[in-house]
Amino acid sequence: MKYGYYPGCSLGKSAKPYDDSTKAIADQLGMSFEEIDDWNCCGATEYFSLNKTAAYALVARNLALAAKQDSLTDLVAPCSACYLNLRKTDDYMGKYPKIGDLTNESLAAGGLSYEPGSLRVRHLLDVVVEDIGFESISEKVTNPLTNLWVAPYYGCMVVRPEFGDTDPVDAEYPVTMDHLMETLGATVVDFPLKTHCCGGHMTQISSDTAFELIRQLLHNADESNADVIVTICPMCQLNLDAYQTQVNRHFGTNYKIPILYFTQLIGLAMGIPAKKLGVGKEFVSASAALKKIGLEVEEEPAPAGKRKKDDKSLPMPSGRVEG
Amino acid sequence: MPEVPTNGSSSDFRTEVINATPGGENLRICLQCGTCGGSCPSGPDMDYSPRQLFAMIDAGFRDDVLKSNTPWYCVSCYYCTVRCPKEIPITDIMYTLKQMAVKEHLYDDSDAPEWSESFIGFVETYGRSFELGLATRYHLTHSPLSKFSLGPFAIGMVTKNRLAFLPERIEGINQLKAILERAKQLEAEQ
Known part of the structure; x- marks a missing residue:
């Protein structure tokens, strides 16, 4: 099936592995993605704090562009924040006529308009689970993830808030990704914090608050001996992966849990080369975990720093940024 | 349709917050049960829990509410919103308060x-x-x-x-x- 694709800003660079792995598995699973021409940022969680009318208008420009592009019916976002903003704007424009009017009046200044409900806004996990289905996926599994213990991490913005009977997953205890991981042959561990917050933008505002939320998640996954935390959101991936070293330093802990996207694990199970899936770009290396499923993964080497002439410390192996 | 019952006192500030928030009317029927604060991931670091903040809005403590760090520490996880027994759109109310605080330069000194x-x-x-x-x-x-x-x-x-x-x-x-x-x-x- 053909889907409108809204990658969002993260997938261009900081979450490139998510974009790479999504595109790598699309063909085999029968999904064809058509990127929305000239899409703009969704405003993340920031614009609604400053100016609501502008925030809805910013998101709605994307909806308007998507709705007039090649008779697209479904708009897919892999990023949870993008998904929520698109979904919420579509929903609120219909539910609250005042928001619909103000948004369309704003869009008109750019020669655009959007009729709420003309697109079905969906998250990538929902498309994979509902449209492709576990049975079709299991037929494509050539390298089952046997013995790989995974903690499925859903985060917030795909599971909440609720929009009614078309919600993709349960708001408190979703299980679709758990079943997906089992389909791939992985062992799913108990992960009660699966829908807790990764810290969101608090890493930028109050690191103490953010680090404690990240610590709780890492601790919970570690208690269950998870080899990997699997995520469906670029923000969750970034916070748990890129700040893991600082969290360890902050609390005197020593977590080394790699954070991978669900699309990367689907790709690995379908026998797609790790490099094509962007595996190796994570801060906390996944190579030890992936050895358990018989994969040798090359890491992207970090450039060796020059040793200063007066450096009297012991020479250490260069490269890896780890705590 | 019967009118939404009010829980006693009312303030202009509360009406202002309600008018600026889609679906915000339910703020009038807040039970003060505290489910919001108990569900909040950054609750421990907030000046006031969401429940306390709503009581303050009710009592018209405009400046204290807008100067508090509470809305800014909201991470938009929507736990409070889905758990509120009175279906108050709490996350959206936090967005409203942030916008009001920015407009009037009343926010706290957080970043x-x-x-x-x-x-x-x-x-x-x-x-x-x-x-x-x-x-x-x-x-x-x-x-x-x-x-x-x-x-x-x-x-x-x-x-x-x-x-x-x-x-x-x-x-x-x-x-x-x-x-x-x-x-x-x-x-x-x-």
């Missing part, structure tokens, strides 16, 4: 408003967010020698090739600017 403004500055200029520019502008100009070390984060982002060095500008940036300008006019008229 949060600056973060939001830096982020949106790039979006309004280029149409896309720009992580490197954001990190530079926000951390170096706003909080040099920031409270936490950017070191391992920045080095890792660069060596793992996960940071763009130039912002991407959308083709329809003028169209977007016209849309946002009109939206801001409309918002000001509200």
Whole structure:
């Protein structure tokens, strides 16, 4: 099936592995993605704090562009924040006529308009689970993830808030990704914090608050001996992966849990080369975990720093940024 | 349809918050049960829990509410929203309070408003967010020698090739600017 694709800003660079792995598995699973021409940022969680009318208008420009592009019916976002903003704007424009009017009046200044409900806004996990289905996926599994213990991490913005009977997953205890991981042959561990917050933008505002939320998640996954935390959101991936070293330093802990996207694990199970899936770009290396499923993964080497002439410390192996 | 019952006292401030929030009417029937605060991931670091904040709104403590860090510590996880027995759109109310605080320069001294403004500055200029520019502008100009070390984060982002060095500008940036300008006019008229 053909889907409108809204990658969002993260997938261009900081979450490139998510974009790479999504595109790598699309063909085999029968999904064809058509990127929305000239899409703009969704405003993340920031614009609604400053100016609501502008925030809805910013998101709605994307909806308007998507709705007039090649008779697209479904708009897919892999990023949870993008998904929520698109979904919420579509929903609120219909539910609250005042928001619909103000948004369309704003869009008109750019020669655009959007009729709420003309697109079905969906998250990538929902498309994979509902449209492709576990049975079709299991037929494509050539390298089952046997013995790989995974903690499925859903985060917030795909599971909440609720929009009614078309919600993709349960708001408190979703299980679709758990079943997906089992389909791939992985062992799913108990992960009660699966829908807790990764810290969101608090890493930028109050690191103490953010680090404690990240610590709780890492601790919970570690208690269950998870080899990997699997995520469906670029923000969750970034916070748990890129700040893991600082969290360890902050609390005197020593977590080394790699954070991978669900699309990367689907790709690995379908026998797609790790490099094509962007595996190796994570801060906390996944190579030890992936050895358990018989994969040798090359890491992207970090450039060796020059040793200063007066450096009297012991020479250490260069490269890896780890705590 | 029967009128939504009120829980006694009312304040102009509460009406103002309700009017600025889609579906905000239910704020009038807050039970003060505290499910929101108990569900909040950053609750322990807030000046007041959401429940306390709603009691303060009810009592008309305008300045204290808008100056508190509570709305800014909201991470938009929507736990409170889905768990509230009275279906109060709590996350949306936090957005309303943030917007009111910014408009009146009443917010606390947290870095949060600056973060939001830096982020949106790039979006309004280029149409896309720009992580490197954001990190530079926000951390170096706003909080040099920031409270936490950017070191391992920045080095890792660069060596793992996960940071763009130039912002991407959308083709329809003028169209977007016209849309946002009109939206801001409309918002000001509200």
